[in-house]
Amino acid sequence: MKRVGRVGAIAACVIAALLATSCSAVVGGLARPVAGIAPRPVVGVTIEQALLGNVELEKLLDQSVRTLQPPRYGGATKLFHTLAPGPNDCLGVLAEMQSSSYRSADVRDVTWESWLDARTPAKVIAVDEGVVALPTAAEANALFAAFADEWNRCNGRAATYRDQTYRITDVRVADSVLAATLQTSPTPIARAIGVRVNCLVEVKVPFSADARSTPGSPAGDPETRAIEVARLMMDKISDLS
Numbered sequence: 001m002k003r004v005g006r007v008g009a010i011a012a013c014v015i016a017a018l019l020a021t022s023c024s025a026v027v028g029g030l031a032r033p034v035a036g037i038a039p040r041p042v043v044g045v046t047i048e049q050a051l052l053g054n055v056e057l058e059k060l061l062d063q064s065v066r067t068l069q070p071p072r073y074g075g076a077t078k079l080f081h082t083l084a085p086g087p088n089d090c091l092g093v094l095a096e097m098q099s100s101s102y103r104s105a106d107v108r109d110v111t112w113e114s115w116l117d118a119r120t121p122a123k124v125i126a127v128d129e130g131v132v133a134l135p136t137a138a139e140a141n142a143l144f145a146a147f148a149d150e151w152n153r154c155n156g157r158a159a160t161y162r163d164q165t166y167r168i169t170d171v172r173v174a175d176s177v178l179a180a181t182l183q184t185s186p187t188p189i190a191r192a193i194g195v196r197v198n199c200l201v202e203v204k205v206p207f208s209a210d211a212r213s214t215p216g217s218p219a220g221d222p223e224t225r226a227i228e229v230a231r232l233m234m235d236k237i238s239d240l241s
Helices: 002-021 044-050 054-061 137-154 225-240
Strands: 025-027 030-032 065-074 109-117 126-133 158-161 164-174 177-183 189-196 199-206
Touching: 044 065, 044 109, 044 126, 044 199, 044 225, 054 065, 054 225, 126 225, 137 164, 137 177, 137 189, 137 199, 177 225, 189 225, 199 225
Parallel strands: none
Antiparallel strands: 025 030, 065 109, 109 126, 126 199, 158 164, 164 177, 177 189, 189 199
16 A cells, blocks of 8 residues: 555656646647646747758648748847737737737747748648747746637737728637637638747738638638648757757
8 A cells, every 4th residue: 555655646646747847748749748848949040940841841731841931040130010009909919920029028039930832722822830939838837828828818800001901800818829810801711829848939820712611621621721730830940858
């Protein structure tokens, strides 16, 4: 009985340690906890390795892609400055990697890349992907929670960006990924933000007008594509940490 009690106590300690450190490893394509190994922050130009390449994107989207903007790396100055900050501003849901969205954060490293469809017609028009590294996982998780609150407040609302009006719909959070669908004419747009270790990943995927017209074609589903891109990037961050 003493042995059983000791094993139970050890197991409880291990579980507590896992919850405290958020340790993870990739098992069967999924991030799984690993005892005794604390994830290291992913910093510096290493974060570029979390971006998906053309082979990974083409496999996921089932279509060809070509580079629009090659990877850019730097500090907070690499964030975009196209949105003016303001109270109750839902534009941060619409536009990725905005300096106004990260104004309260201690941004250390930034990288982003953009892709276009290589052949027409294509269901996915473009993919924008980016990574923002903060000093600690705690800071990244806190900012992710703030983003989730903002997006939830904006759910069902309309916002205008660059003379185009978008309706923000289907805001949801699952397994450390925040997602929304932006309804506009003529094309829907999928948005996602994920958090892993000390990094946030941002994804924006505009679709063609007939993205929903072909049944049984998940590669063109605005409800899932940005989420899947974000999850692959998050898995790569786990590997790097």
